[in-house]
Amino acid sequence: MALVVVLGGLLVLAAAAPLLGRALGREAAYVLAGGTAACAAVVVALAPPVLRGGAVVASWQWLPGLDVAASLRLDGVSLVFVLVALVVGALVLAYCARYLDDEQARGPVLPLLVVFAAAMCGLVLADDLVLLYVCWELTTVCSFFLVQTAGARGEGPGRQALVVTVAGGLALLVAVVLVVVATGTTDLGALLADPTALTSSPLLGPVAVLVAVAAMTKSAQVPFQFWLPGAMVAMTPVSAYLHAATMVKAGIYLLVRTSPFFADRPAWTAALLAVGLTTALVGAVLALREHDLKGVLAWSTVSQLGLLVAAVGVGTPTALAAALLHTGAHALFKATLFMLVGIVDHETGGRDVRDLSGLRKVMPRTAAATAVAALSMAGVPPLLGFVSKEYLYQGFLSTGEGSGLPTWVGWVAGAAAVAASALTFAYAMRIVHGAFGGGEVSHPGLHEPAGLFLAPAAVAATAGLLLGPAVSVLDPVVAAATADALPGATAPEVYFWHGLSPEVVMSLVTLAVGLTLFLRRDAVDRVLQRWSPPSAAGAFDAAHAGLLRLGARAGGPDRAAGDAGHLARPLLALLAVAVPAAVVLTGGDDLAPRATSGDPGAWVVVALVGAAVVAAATTASALVLVALVGLVGLLVAVWLLLQGALDVAITLLLVEVLTAVVLVLVLRGEPRHLPVGADRRAGRLRRTGVVALGAATGLAAGGAAWALTGRSPLSPVGATVLAEAEELTGGTNAVNVVLVDFRGLDTFFESVLVGVVAVGLVVLGRGPAGRRAGPTGPDPATDDLVLRTGTRLLVPLMLVLSAYLLWRGHDEPGGGFVAALVTGTAVALGHLAGGRAPFARTPRLLRPSTLAGTGLLVSLLTGVAPLLVGGALLQPYDVPVLGAVGVSSALLFEVGVFLIVLALVVAAVHTLDAGTAPTPGTRVGAPRAATTAPSPAAPGRGTTTGGRR
Numbered sequence: 001m002a003l004v005v006v007l008g009g010l011l012v013l014a015a016a017a018p019l020l021g022r023a024l025g026r027e028a029a030y031v032l033a034g035g036t037a038a039c040a041a042v043v044v045a046l047a048p049p050v051l052r053g054g055a056v057v058a059s060w061q062w063l064p065g066l067d068v069a070a071s072l073r074l075d076g077v078s079l080v081f082v083l084v085a086l087v088v089g090a091l092v093l094a095y096c097a098r099y100l101d102d103e104q105a106r107g108p109v110l111p112l113l114v115v116f117a118a119a120m121c122g123l124v125l126a127d128d129l130v131l132l133y134v135c136w137e138l139t140t141v142c143s144f145f146l147v148q149t150a151g152a153r154g155e156g157p158g159r160q161a162l163v164v165t166v167a168g169g170l171a172l173l174v175a176v177v178l179v180v181v182a183t184g185t186t187d188l189g190a191l192l193a194d195p196t197a198l199t200s201s202p203l204l205g206p207v208a209v210l211v212a213v214a215a216m217t218k219s220a221q222v223p224f225q226f227w228l229p230g231a232m233v234a235m236t237p238v239s240a241y242l243h244a245a246t247m248v249k250a251g252i253y254l255l256v257r258t259s260p261f262f263a264d265r266p267a268w269t270a271a272l273l274a275v276g277l278t279t280a281l282v283g284a285v286l287a288l289r290e291h292d293l294k295g296v297l298a299w300s301t302v303s304q305l306g307l308l309v310a311a312v313g314v315g316t317p318t319a320l321a322a323a324l325l326h327t328g329a330h331a332l333f334k335a336t337l338f339m340l341v342g343i344v345d346h347e348t349g350g351r352d353v354r355d356l357s358g359l360r361k362v363m364p365r366t367a368a369a370t371a372v373a374a375l376s377m378a379g380v381p382p383l384l385g386f387v388s389k390e391y392l393y394q395g396f397l398s399t400g401e402g403s404g405l406p407t408w409v410g411w412v413a414g415a416a417a418v419a420a421s422a423l424t425f426a427y428a429m430r431i432v433h434g435a436f437g438g439g440e441v442s443h444p445g446l447h448e449p450a451g452l453f454l455a456p457a458a459v460a461a462t463a464g465l466l467l468g469p470a471v472s473v474l475d476p477v478v479a480a481a482t483a484d485a486l487p488g489a490t491a492p493e494v495y496f497w498h499g500l501s502p503e504v505v506m507s508l509v510t511l512a513v514g515l516t517l518f519l520r521r522d523a524v525d526r527v528l529q530r531w532s533p534p535s536a537a538g539a540f541d542a543a544h545a546g547l548l549r550l551g552a553r554a555g556g557p558d559r560a561a562g563d564a565g566h567l568a569r570p571l572l573a574l575l576a577v578a579v580p581a582a583v584v585l586t587g588g589d590d591l592a593p594r595a596t597s598g599d600p601g602a603w604v605v606v607a608l609v610g611a612a613v614v615a616a617a618t619t620a621s622a623l624v625l626v627a628l629v630g631l632v633g634l635l636v637a638v639w640l641l642l643q644g645a646l647d648v649a650i651t652l653l654l655v656e657v658l659t660a661v662v663l664v665l666v667l668r669g670e671p672r673h674l675p676v677g678a679d680r681r682a683g684r685l686r687r688t689g690v691v692a693l694g695a696a697t698g699l700a701a702g703g704a705a706w707a708l709t710g711r712s713p714l715s716p717v718g719a720t721v722l723a724e725a726e727e728l729t730g731g732t733n734a735v736n737v738v739l740v741d742f743r744g745l746d747t748f749f750e751s752v753l754v755g756v757v758a759v760g761l762v763v764l765g766r767g768p769a770g771r772r773a774g775p776t777g778p779d780p781a782t783d784d785l786v787l788r789t790g791t792r793l794l795v796p797l798m799l800v801l802s803a804y805l806l807w808r809g810h811d812e813p814g815g816g817f818v819a820a821l822v823t824g825t826a827v828a829l830g831h832l833a834g835g836r837a838p839f840a841r842t843p844r845l846l847r848p849s850t851l852a853g854t855g856l857l858v859s860l861l862t863g864v865a866p867l868l869v870g871g872a873l874l875q876p877y878d879v880p881v882l883g884a885v886g887v888s889s890a891l892l893f894e895v896g897v898f899l900i901v902l903a904l905v906v907a908a909v910h911t912l913d914a915g916t917a918p919t920p921g922t923r924v925g926a927p928r929a930a931t932t933a934p935s936p937a938a939p940g941r942g943t944t945t946g947g948r949r
Contacts, residue, residue, distance in 0.1 A: 002046055003058045003072040003125060004868070006039045006082075010118035017111035025102030032114055033093035039121075040086035043079070050079050051476045053483065057127065057189075061872040066130075068186055070867060073127035076480030080324050081124040081253050084331045088245035089117040091456040095339050096237045098453035099346065109149055113241060116142040120246040124253050129176045129186040136172060136218075136250060140165045143231070143247045150233040157230035160540055164227045168217025172254075175210035178203045188257075192487070195260045208262050211254060212271060219251030219305045222279045226536035229286075229298035236342030239294065243301040244335035252305065252327060255312040256320065256485050263315030263486060266405055272313020273399070273409070277416040279306030284423035288517070289528040293341045293351040293435065296427055297334065300377065303420055304330050310413065311395050317489040319395030321482045325474065325494060326388035329376065332464040333385055336373035337431065339457035340366060344435055348443050353434025358441035363448050367436040369461040376461075378428035379421055379510060382468040386507070387496060389421060393503035394492070418506050418513075425514025430521065469496050605639045613698070617691045622667055630660040646813040647735040654821035658905065661828040665912045729876045731810040731890060740810070740890045744874040748859050748893075751900045755852035758900070761907035762848050791833040798826040809894055816894035817901055824905025831909050848907035855899030862892040 013035040020028035046056050059071035074082070093113060100109065119142055123135035140162065147158040180186055182201035191198060198204060215221075220228035228248065232239055242248065255272070262268040283303030290296045308330075311323040343366055344359065345351045360367035376385030396417050399410030448454070467474065475494040482491030498504055517524055609632055616628035633656030640649040714722075721734055721742065731737040739747050802822040809815030866875040866889075879887045 001058060002042055003056060003074060006042050007072070007118055007122055007125070008868070009035060009039050009042075010114055010121065014111050014114040014118060017114055018106070021106040021110055024105075026097050026100045026105040028105055029093050029097035029100065029110055032110060033090045033097070036086055036093060036114070036117060037090040040083060040090060043074070043082055043086060046074055047079060047477075050074055050076055051480050053480065055484075059127070060867055062128075062131070062867070064872055066186075068130045069128055070131055070873075071127035071187070071189070072122075072125045073189055074125060076477070076482070076484035077253070077256055077324075078124045080327060080477060080481045081249060082121050084249065084328060085117055085120040085124070085245045088331050088335045088460075089113070089241060091335060091460055092237050092241045092245075092339070095240070095342075095453075095456040098450060099235070099237055099342060107149070108145065109235070109238070112142055112146050112149075113237070116146065116241065116246050120250065123250055127187070127189050129179060129188055132188065133169070133172055133176055136214075136254075137166075137169050139247050139250055140169055143242055146238045146242070147231050147234045149235065149238070153233045156541070157227070157233050159544070160537060161227040161231050163540075163544075164217050164224050168214040168224075168251075171210045171217070172214035175207050175214065178207050178210070182207070192260055198261055204261070208265065208268055211258050211262075212268075212275075215251035215254045215309070216275060217251070218254070219248050219309060220279075220302050221251075221275050221306060221309055222282055223536055225279060225283065225302045226540065228302055229295060230537055232294045232298045236294070236338055236345065239298075240335050240338035240342070243297070243338060244331045248301065248305055249327065249331075252308050252312065252323070255309065256323065259312065259315055259320060259485050260487055263320075269313050269315055269399070269405060270409075273310050273413055276306045276308070276310025276313060277413060277420070279303070280310065280420035281306075281416060281423075284420045284427070285528070286533065288423055288427045288430070288524070289531070290427075291353050291434075293344065293353060293431060294338075296431055297337055297341060300424065300427065301334060303424065304334070304377075307392060307417060307420065310417070311392055314395055314399050314410075314413070315486070316395060316398040316401050317482055317486055318391065318398045318492050320485050320489075321478050321491040321494070322388065322391035322395040324481045324485070325391055325471075325478050326385075328474070329384045329388040329464065329467075332460045332467075333373040333376040333383075336369065336457045336460040336464070337377070339460075340370045340373065341431075343449050343453060343457070347446055347449060353430060356435045356442050357438030358436070359443070359446065360436040361441050362444070362446045363436070365448055365454060365458070367432075369454065369458050370436065371432050372461040372465050373457075374428040374432045376464045376468075378425040378514065379507065380425075382465075382496070384464045384468045384471060387468055387471045387494075389510075390498055390503045390507060391492075391494070393417060393506045394498075394501075397502060414502075414506060418510050421510045422513035422517065425510060426517035426521070426524070429514070429518040433518075471496050602639060602642055605635050605642070609635045609639075613694070614691075617694055623664075626660055626663045626667070630656050633659070647733070647815075647818075650813055651818055651821070654818060654825065658821055658825045658828060661825060661832055662908065662912060664832055665828065665909065729810075729890070730878075730888065733809065733811055733813065733815075735813075736809050736815050736890070736894075739815070740893050741874065741876060744863060744893060747897070748863060751859055751897055752856060754904050755856050755900045758848045758852045758903040758907040761904070761911050788833045791829045795826045795830060798822050798829075802826075806894060806898055807891070810888060810890045816897035819894075820898045820901035820905065823898075823902055824909070827902075827906055828909045846906070848903040848910070851899045851903035851906065855896040855901075855903065857896075858899065859893055859896030862889050862896060865889070 013032055017028065017032060020031055024031065049056065056074040057072065059069050062068050062070040093110070096105070096110065096113070116139065119135050119138035123132060123139060126132035126135055143165070144158050144162045147154045147161060150157075176186065179191070179198060182203040183191060183197040185191065185197075198207070217224045220226075228243075231242065234242070280303045283299045283301075283306055287296050287299035287303060290299060304326075308323050308326060311319045311326070314320075341351060344356070344363075347363070348356065348359075350356070372383065376383035379386045379389035393414055396413040397410045399405055399413055400407035472493075472495050478494050479491045482489060612628050612631045612635065616625055616632065619625050619628065633652060637649045637653040637656070640646075640652065721738060725734050725737040725741075726732050729737050729741040731741065799822075802819040805814035805822060806816055806819035807814075809818070863874040866872060866877060874893075875889075877889045879889070879892070
């Protein structure tokens with residue numbers, strides 16, 4: 001359960017972060033940092049059995065029908081990555097307490113950073129492939145939203161990052177499916193315990209390719225490297241965490257974790273070596289070419305990740321141990337450098353090395369910490385980066401051991417690693433010298449930042465300094481991680497001095513070449529600036545623009561038809577395709593023997609529907625059309641009621657009522673009559689054609705229903721639901737039981753979509769500056785006394801009916817969706833009758849965004865709660881309230897659905913009412929007068945009359 005405490009603690013911190021931000025401002029970051037550090041302490045407390053070769057496991061049912069469990073496993077590999085995520089996360093959050101202002105701390109950054117930490121921890125602790133994939137995608141979503149906090153500057157880079165990493169996520173999803181097909185399980189622990197179940201399958205090759213693609217997109221390897229530097233538009237704490245401990249390290253973790261399946265495959269080794277070392281060289285050259293300090297660090301991350309990918313690809317115990325050790329070293333020096341560059345930017349207002357010099361004289365402690373971290377990145381003794389680089393060299397030289405590749409490949413890989421590391425030394429010195437070197441102080445008015453601002457970076461820099469000579473302290477961790485990454489392997493002993501060895505000579509060459517490049521930096525810079533490398537980001541943007549043009553061209557005919565008022569054209573095209581397709585799909589089967597209704601009432605309903613449809617197609621009145629369309633829906637609801645589908649009938653009836661009210665809101669102030677054009681004869685001919693086309697479409701739809709329904713008795717699944725629903729769930733309403741219990745996860749995701757639409761309507765209803773579009777004063781009341789009085793009488797009754805339908809939904813027709821439609825109809829009637837406050841003055845608790853967020857949270861917590869006590873996701877349970885009286889989980893879930901659907905209805909009504917409200921004195925259906933600016937002397941909306949506004 002301790003692992004659950006770690007993840008649960010992070011989620012609680014994320015949920016509390018907005019409240020803490022409002023209460024404490026930026027000081028809330030210290031609370032979050034302390035909580036994250038406490039989670040790291042729990043992991044450290046669990047480490048002893050892991051270091052002895054064991055593992056800490058927690059598991060509970062998740063999707064028992066698919067044999068998928070929510071399993072967590074802390075072993076040597078996950079110990080390294082989870083400590084990196086938590087320790088660096090705590091430092092970055094502490095850094096946020098002085099980097100952010102109070103307003104920024106109340107925004108989404110702090111909650112997203114904690115969720116990011118939770119997602120990364122869930123990914124590396126996951127002992128089931130499905131859970132691993134879910135957390136993998138969650139890190140993608142978190143990084144996207146964090147990049148979007150940059151505002152308009154983050155739109156392009158965020159889109160690039162999202163598309164690339166989501167494509168990699170899809171590759172991982174397909175790989176998971178293939179693994180299940182090959183082995184019949186998603187249990188990662190079982191697969192690692194018996195790799196032959198996968199390695200003996202013919203699907204091993206495709207799985208290896210898909211895993212490699214997923215890791216390369218996540219870890220920004222060539223040709224997917226462009227998204228990571230683009231993400232630098234995000235604020236510095238986000239960049240520090242993304243580059244040092246999360247997101248990009250997820251790809252490295254995936255490669256390390258899957259090494260037992262692929263490490264002895266020559267193609268795997270060759271592919272990762274080629275891609276990794278190419279990325280290391282390209283990233284290092286582009287980093288040396290940069291003048292922006294964050295740009296240097298961004299391309300540096302790409303280069304360092306390339307070295308890690310190549311080392312994991314070698315697959316020997318030495319190489320894997322080196323990759324794991326360098327993962328920790330990279331996290332420390334990269335987090336330090338990002339935080340210190342953020343301090344420089346924060347204090348000077350710029351990051352261009354050409355505009356900075358001499359800052360060591362006014363910021364000596366910042367300069368010292370930057371030098372320590374940069375030297376560790378450059379691989380200079382006695383820092384931790386030097387030791388990890390030595391082991392990387394040793395790992396590359398071991399390439400031929402067991403991989404089937406010739407030994408000379410190891411020397412070529414070692415030479416490429418030396419070249420990349422020499423470039424690393426050169427750009428590391430550019431960071432230190434460019435910002436802090438030189439004799440003249442570029443910003444003489446500066447001073448050393450506050451101690452609390454500098455402390456997180458100083459702690460990370462000091463750790464890199466002390467752990468270099470004392471690296472043997474990390475030997476048990478590296479040994480345990482290597483043994484778990486490559487079962488049966490023995491990791492080399494980790495110590496500081498290797499003596500006179502090939503890797504020491506390689507280090508000397510690295511330092512010599514790197515120092516030469518730094519001393520000749522002006523000449524090197526001139527050469528690099530003349531080089532114009534091909535832009536992968538530009539290629540992505542061009543491909544994206546081409547895709548949009550293709551979509552515009554494909555949708556051009558329909559859009560042109562709509563613009564010209566000929567909406568029948570798309571319908572005609574659809575009909576021309578749908579009818580032949582239906583014939584082909586049915587295979588020409590005999591369609592004649594179908595049951596027909598013997599109830600004369602049903603035929604009466606059919607006749608009335610036909611008459612209403614004909615009348616709707618021929619009327620010229622907008623209001624009559626609305627009434628007739630609603631009548632058709634009402635008659636269909638009656639027909640459903642006659643068939644016994646009470647739930648569907650009630651839902652359809654409420655949808656029709658709400659639709660009619662909303663349409664009246666839309667039509668306020670619009671002409672009473674539908675446009676027919678100047679030529680009445682042409683208008684009649686056109687109407688006749690539309691009627692004929694509508695009739696043909698109706699007949700086609702009816703024929704499809706006739707052909708494709710009523711062919712078989714009740715399915716076995718349906719029979720099981722009807723027979724066992726009450727025993728399994730406690731509910732007697734089969735429709736509600738299916739929606740809430742049997743497919744509750746699907747219902748939850750649909751609710752998420754509804755909530756997103758509601759929030760989108762709120763955003764669309766605002767002007768460019770984020771203010772509410774349309775009238776800002778009170779909605780003018782209509783002069784229809786009957787409507788206003790009737791609304792006042794009906795709304796309380798509708799609210800009572802809504803509560804009743806919500807309460808009874810699990811056993812009788814009703815539920816959260818239906819109850820929300822009733823309440824939404826009451827809201828819409830209130831707006832239609834006038835006198836209700838506009839959206840801008842709606843209480844915060846009743847605003848669509850608040851309703852949607854609360855509903856999602858209620859539904860999510862209701863479904864997840866059983867997991868905390870060892871149950872299954874969305875497992876039914878009762879919450880005792882008054883002794884024997886309890887509240888079922890189904891009701892709680894329905895409350896969440898109710899709030900989400902109500903949010904959508906309220907958002908739609910507010911948006912329509914704000915944009916279509918008539919001017920005072922205008923009757924519904926009357927033509928709207930031309931809008932003119934009010935005279936300064938004339939009283940009206942927005943003017944001052946008699947001292948009142």
